[in-house]
Amino acid sequence: MIGLAYLVAGAIYVVAMVFLVGWAWRFGRKVNRGTALAGAMLAFLSLYLPVFWDFIPTMVAHRYYCAKDAGIVIVKDPKQWVSEHAMDADTLRIAYWDLNRPTATKKPGGWKYELINGGVAQETRWTAIGGIWMSIERLEIRVSDIQTGATLMTVRDYRSGATLVSQTLRPQPNADSCATPSFVLQSINIMHPLYLQDKSQ
Incomplete structure (x- = not known):
């Protein structure tokens, strides 16, 4: 409707x-x-x-933020982390079909915290940065080692358009990501080894 x-x-x-x-x-x-x-x-x-009135400014601003600091920064290759913890893989693995598995929780600052495995956590945050003038949102993802607190990877992306976060219903230049495929999809492929899938299943 x-x-x-x-x-x-x-x-x-x-x-x-x-x-x-x-x-x-x-x-x-x-x-x-x-x-x-x-x-x-x-x-x-x-x-x-x-x-x-804000269509062109939003489009220009989105491209500016994308060029300024969007992207994926890998501090430690997830494959390397998995290799270093190979002996503990069975203990760290989380069964995602298990109803008792840990669920995502909210943290101060608008961050959503969830476990990738028993030793690695992912924090995600969407932030509206355009105010009432432009519908632009920043996505931040941090993947870190729970025990040491060391960052494994960070992701920063921007999208524009009418969304629930921006709460704008007027027509906007829609862009889901700064890249194709999106940085989120790229990061999922990079993080895939961290899910410690049991190859015997």
């Missing part, structure tokens, strides 16, 4: 835009071509800006 409402609203918006710009052009032509162009542009902006 929400999708249908957006479709109907979009159709009405386009029809209103065409009608108003056409009317302004025809009215301006009674004077001269320059007046017609100015009138049509003013009519276009009068409908465009209330809805899309």
Whole structure:
């Protein structure tokens, strides 16, 4: 239903835009071509800006943040960590089908804490950084050794668009990630050895 409402609203918006710009052009032509162009542009902006005023700034800002500090930083290769703890793999492995397995918990600062295995934890946080001006969110992921506190890997990514975190429903330039495939998918592939899957099963 929400999708249908957006479709109907979009159709009405386009029809209103065409009608108003056409009317302004025809009215301006009674004077001269320059007046017609100015009138049509003013009519276009009068409908465009209330809805899309932050479209281009959001797109530019998203690209800026992506270029500035988005990416994956590997401090210690997960394969190396697994190799160093090979003798404890059976003890550290978490059975994800076990109903008694540890669940994700919330920590101060908006971080969500969950175990990848008995010796490695992942912390995740989404932060809205665009305020009321732009719908941009930063994703931060930290993977660390529980015993030593040493960081194994960090991930930072940005997305733009109408989301639950930004709480914006107006049309936005949607971008789920700074990369294709997304940094999240790339990080999952890198972290895969940490799940200590039992190869005998």
